[in-house]
Amino acid sequence: MTDDEVVRHADDPLDLRLSEAELEAHREHITTFIRDMLDAAGADRAVIGLSGGIDSTLTSHLAVEALGRDRVHGLVMPSEVNAEANMSDAERVAADLLDVEYDVVEINPLVDAVLDAYPDAEGDQLAVGNLRVRTRALLNYLVANHENALVLGTGNRSEALVGYFTKYGDGAVDCHPIANLYKGQVRQLAKHVGVPENLAEKTASAEMWVDQTDETELGVDYETLDSILALHVDGPLSTSATARTIGVDEDVVAHVRDLYESSAHKRRVPPGPDPIFP
Numbered sequence: 001m002t003d004d005e006v007v008r009h010a011d012d013p014l015d016l017r018l019s020e021a022e023l024e025a026h027r028e029h030i031t032t033f034i035r036d037m038l039d040a041a042g043a044d045r046a047v048i049g050l051s052g053g054i055d056s057t058l059t060s061h062l063a064v065e066a067l068g069r070d071r072v073h074g075l076v077m078p079s080e081v082n083a084e085a086n087m088s089d090a091e092r093v094a095a096d097l098l099d100v101e102y103d104v105v106e107i108n109p110l111v112d113a114v115l116d117a118y119p120d121a122e123g124d125q126l127a128v129g130n131l132r133v134r135t136r137a138l139l140n141y142l143v144a145n146h147e148n149a150l151v152l153g154t155g156n157r158s159e160a161l162v163g164y165f166t167k168y169g170d171g172a173v174d175c176h177p178i179a180n181l182y183k184g185q186v187r188q189l190a191k192h193v194g195v196p197e198n199l200a201e202k203t204a205s206a207e208m209w210v211d212q213t214d215e216t217e218l219g220v221d222y223e224t225l226d227s228i229l230a231l232h233v234d235g236p237l238s239t240s241a242t243a244r245t246i247g248v249d250e251d252v253v254a255h256v257r258d259l260y261e262s263s264a265h266k267r268r269v270p271p272g273p274d275p276i277f278p
Contacts, residue, residue, distance in 0.1 A: 014227050014246060016182055023192040026185075030177045031066035037175050038067065038150055045149035049136050049170075050074045050102065052089030055154040057097075057199055058190040059177055063152055064098050065193070074102035075143060077136045079111060089199060097195070103143075107135045133169030140173075150174040158183040161229050162256065163263020164218060171266060182226040219255060224248060228256045 018026065038046065046067060048060045063072045074094040094102035111132055121127045140151045153173030155165055157180055165171045178186055183204070190200040204214040204222070215221050220228075224246065232242040232253055239257065243250040 014231075016184055016226055016230055018185055018188060020192075023189055026181065026189055027062065027065075027193060030062050033175070034063055034066035034152070034177055038071075041150055041174070043148055043150045045071045045073055045147050046152045047073050047075065047140050047144045047147070047149045048152045048154070049140055050076050050090040050094055051154075052093065052199075052202075053154075053204060054187055054190055054195070054200055054202065055156055055178065056090070057093050057195055058186055058193070059152055059154045060093060060098055060100070061190070061193055061195060062177060064100060069098060069100045072098070072100045073143060073147060073149065074098075074100050075136070075139060076102060076104045077107050077139060078104070079107045079132050089202075093199070105139055107132060107139070110135045110138075130166045130169060133166040134172070137169050137172040144174075152177060153179075155179060156181050156183055156186050158222065158225055158229060159214075160267065161233055161263075162218065162225070162259035163266045164214065164259075165266065167266050182229065183222040184226050218259070220252060224252065225256060228253050229260075232257065233260050 034046065038044075046063050048056060048063060050056050050060060060072065060074060074090075076090045076094065091102070091104070094100050111128070114131060114135075115122050115128070121131075137151075143149065144151045151173045153170065153176040155170065155173075155176045156178050159165055160176070160179060178189075181189060187200050191197065218225065227246045228242055228248075231237045231245060232239065233256070237245065239250050239253045242253045
């Protein structure tokens with residue numbers, strides 16, 4: 001997303017929608033990126049964790065366009081907290097929409113084994129939720145190492161900027177093909193490439209625990225989040241100007257700004273001390 005794209009619609013500064021030409025440009029840019037990443041690494045295939053959500057659905061769709069279905073391996077990794085409908089959607093994406101090889105791997109035994117090793121964490125919802133996400137990363141890389149593959153991430157710009165991902169979990173990947181797209185643009189591009197409407201518009205959930213939804217946990221809906229990020233975090237407007245422009249309280253803008261600043265460590269390589277000697 002460039003500054004020109006953010007302000008392109010002069011009659012509506014909040015309109016982050018991409019034109020048909022821009023959607024096609026992103027499609028070509030992302031598929032070329034995926035091919036280039038595999039070529040540079042000398043990798044044979046791509047591995048993608050499929051959740052049934054729009055981010056993994058779009059990423060896998062573009063991976064198939066870039067590489068062909070024989071070079072994409074999907075992993076559906078349910079746990080006890082996953083909604084059955086989402087796992088059905090994940091398999092439907094793999095089998096019907098994309099016709100790619102995929103495996104279903106239950107992660108509960110692995111999660112339980114870790115909790116048996118450290119039972120003090122069993123009642124900690126956030127810690128256990130992150131454990132589930134990190135277990136999936138472990139499996140992604142087991143398969144990727146075995147098949148000389150790269151792990152394709154499914155993170156978008158909105159979630160990256162506010163730290164809405166698990167460090168060394170869904171953030172543990174070799175690349176993020178849709179990293180430049182805000183959440184609303186992910187939905188838009190998905191529909192552009194042929195993803196069914198019911199998948200493109202379904203309620204987003206990381207499913208770290210039962211009945212969890214992204215917007216509830218973030219404390220702001222994605223449309224508002226995208227606008228604040230584009231105008232205030234990525235863009236030049238102040239907190240008060242952003243609030244006036246999109247018609248929300250300044251506290252909402254400040255909340256998003258706090259999410260951005262407090263999650264900075266997730267977007268950086270782990271730091272070390274400066275050299276003692278020059």
